[in-house]
Amino acid sequence: MNATTQSTTPSAVDDQDASPAAVPPAPTFDDLGLLPELLRAVKDNGYTHPTPIQTQAIPIIMAGKDVMGGAQTGTGKTAGFTLPLLQRLARHASSSPSPARHPVRALILAPTRELAMQVHESVVTYSKYVPLRSVCIYGGVDIKPQIAELREGREIVVATPGRLLDHVQQKSVSFAAVEVLVLDEADRMLDMGFIPDIKRILAMLPKERQSLLFSATFSNEIKNLADSMLKAPQLIEVARRNAVSETITHRVYPVASDLKRSLLVHLLTHDEEKAKQVLVFVGTKFGASRLAVYLERQGIAADAIHGDKSQQQRTEALEGFKSGRIRVLVATDVAARGLDIDDLPHVINYELPHTAEDYVHRIGRTGRAGKQGDATSLFAPEEKQRLADIEKLIKRQIERVEISGFAELASAPPERAPSNRGHKREHLERAREKARERDRALTLDGNRPAGRELPTPAAHVPRLDPRLPKLDFDPTKPYVNKPGGAEIAPEKPSPTRPQRPVAALLGGLGKK
DNA sequence: AAAAAAT
Structure with a gap:
């Protein structure tokens, strides 16, 4: 916006505004009253000017007020609460080596492991010169080192809810001395069904404390949560809700869904701009793995990240x-x-x-901090409604870019689209996938979907989804569910009684 | 409608 007027003298008044007298000079971190130890860490990182949310949040949080914050990632939100939090804790920090002198004084909860790690990284970065120690608590990894760290004493705990409750049960953590609670990405927590966990944790915290709640959206549920945990909160909101960075160029490429893989490879190899690193979003975990393998086979260094991967893989x-x-x-x-x-x-x-909102979150990975970003979407005819919803939400028409050989097929009926185009291999793969889907529906659902005919024996290749645990029994035969495994029932079941679907068996085994 | 998170 005012990149050209960005002065080299930090104290210069931004005279772009209509009423210069009313506009204070752009603040620097020095103006915020932070401890020298924190300022030093900030400067080590190369920052001189706080972002708008930091300018707003830091004084309020330092003053000990509760906060309801509406800010997206990439706005400097994390440092915006980390710095004042450290400042508050540092005032009475103990430099004693005794673990007993380092009880948990701040608790930061995040919805995903990666996010927890990021917040923790920020805490580590800014606490470099203050005698405060932190630990990141999340699942998917060995719990013992976490217990050892908590035993040593950590003032700041950054955690995902599940593993934290695990520690509570094992009595490896105490909340008796918690002074500050931060709930990051509360809307995400809500989506993921974490609220019962959060409520359990809240109930264990001292009533006398400071609470900060951050959420990208303000649904009624979020408001209820805020009412239950915040006292006279100050509202901080920078980016307009669902605001999309102005520096992002949006594009959609119309393409038949069967040809998306080819188009993606085409874009990754032909578009000079995209010879760089790219984050590709897909709809399913399986789809993510499959696409990464496909790209690898095409000679493009790729990997997948999703919730079914081990923490180490992620x-x-x-x-x-x-x-x-x-x-x-x-x-x-x-x-x-x-x-x-x-x-x-x-x-x-x-x-x-x-959902259109997810589009905003996805593309929020690019065009950060005024940098130029590109958001490209492969757009199949069946996704028409989704695109319409997105354009409505972001209030702009997204440019269609038609690539010869791909776009024509996108406008043809999907069934006929990819035929005789020299994509036989893909076709085969597609057919195989369809067969797999059918198998999944048949073997796992037990009941045929209403009105759907059984495929003819020739078309039906009986194969279980390879991701599922191997079954050492015939799923079409009657079974009994035993602790430790399933067995074919020895006695003949009543012929009038319908069999329980296999899905129920698998579900039952999963829970045991 | 899919994904995430404790084992």
Whole structure:
């Protein structure tokens, strides 16, 4: 916006505004009254000017007030609460080596492991010169080192709710001395059904404390949550809700869904701009893995990140991407919110997200902090409604870019579209996938979908989804459910009684 | 409609 007028003298008044007298000079971090130790850490990181949310939030949080914050990632929100939080704790920090002198004084809750790690990183960065220690608590990894760290004494705990409650049960953490609670991405927590966990944790905290709640949206549920946990909160809101960065160029490429893979490879290899790193969003976990493998086979360094991957795999994929070893990171919406990947120039939606709001979150990975960003979406005819919803939400028409050989097929009826186009291999793959889907429906659902005919034996290739645990019994035969495994029932079941679907068996085993 | 999170 005012990039050209951005003065080299930090104290210069921004005279772009209509009423210069009313506009204070752009604040620097020095103006915020932060401790020298914190300022030093900020400067080590190369920051001189706080973002708008930091300018607003830091004094309010330092004053000990409760906060309801509406800010998206990339606005400097994390430092906006980390710095004043450290400042408050540092005032009575204990430099004693005794663990007993380091009880948990601040609790920060985040919805995903990656987000928790990021917040923790920020805490570590800014607490460099103050005697405060922190730990990141999340699932999917060995719990013992976490217990050991908590035993040593940590003033600041950044955690995902599930594992934290695990620690509560094991009595490896005490909340008796908690002074500040931060709930980050509360809307996400709500979506993920974390609210019961959050309520349980809240009930264990001292009543006398400062609470900060951050959420990208303000639904009634969020407001209720805020009412139950905040006292006379100050409202901080920078970016307009669902605001989309102005520096992002949006594009959609019309294409038949069967050809999306080919188009993606085409874009990744032909478009000079996209010879760089790209984050690709897909709709399903399976789809993410499949696409990453496909890209690897095409000679493009790719990896997938999603919730069915082990924590180590997720960390590896993210590190690989950040280090540049991986060129294309294929992700589900695990990465849509909060994932902070610096200077990401391109985001591709391989599939349009189910809700328009998710589009905003996904493309929020690019065009950060005034940088130029590209949001490209592959747009199949059946996604028409989704695109309409997105355009309505972001209040702009997205440019259609038609690529010869792809766009024509997108306007043809989907069934006929890809035929005799020299994509036989893909066709085969597609057919195989269809067969797999059919198998899944048959073997796992037990009941045929209403009105759907059984495929003819020739078309029906009996094969179970390879991701599922191997069954050492015939799912079409009657069974009994025993602790430790399933067995074919020895006795003949009543012929009049319908069999329980296999899905019920698998579900039952999963819970045991 | 899909994904995320404790085992």
